[in-house]
Amino acid sequence: MPLKPHPSGLTVAVRLTPNARKTVFNGYTLTADGGTALKISVNVPPEDGKANKALIAFLAKSWKLPKSSISLLSGAASRLKILLVGGDGQALMARISPLLPPDAET
Numbered sequence: 001m002p003l004k005p006h007p008s009g010l011t012v013a014v015r016l017t018p019n020a021r022k023t024v025f026n027g028y029t030l031t032a033d034g035g036t037a038l039k040i041s042v043n044v045p046p047e048d049g050k051a052n053k054a055l056i057a058f059l060a061k062s063w064k065l066p067k068s069s070i071s072l073l074s075g076a077a078s079r080l081k082i083l084l085v086g087g088d089g090q091a092l093m094a095r096i097s098p099l100l101p102p103d104a105e106t
Contacts, residue, residue: 002038003093009086010093013037016079018051023058025101063096
């Protein structure tokens with residue numbers, strides 16, 4: 001699962017594809033360390049942090065969270081990103097898990 005507990009909330013692993021036709025969840029992918037990441041496409045170019053901002057806005061809207069609660073921990077210039085969703089980790093896991101695409105166990 002791409003969600004993991006963190007002392008400040010929850011981390012989310014994402015494989016981002018910029019310059020897509022539309023902004024959507026594309027399922028899941030395996031990471032190099034054997035973990036799982038959400039595959040997300042955004043319809044903006046990867047310049048000046050635009051794709052990262054679009055990703056955060058998309059997740060905030062999809063999960064009905066304020067954009068300010070989601071921040072980039074690592075991967076600013078990489079396709080594989082780790083985001084931090086700030087707050088109570090258990091409450092966030094319970095809230096976000098049902099909103100993930102159906103094939104979350106791959």
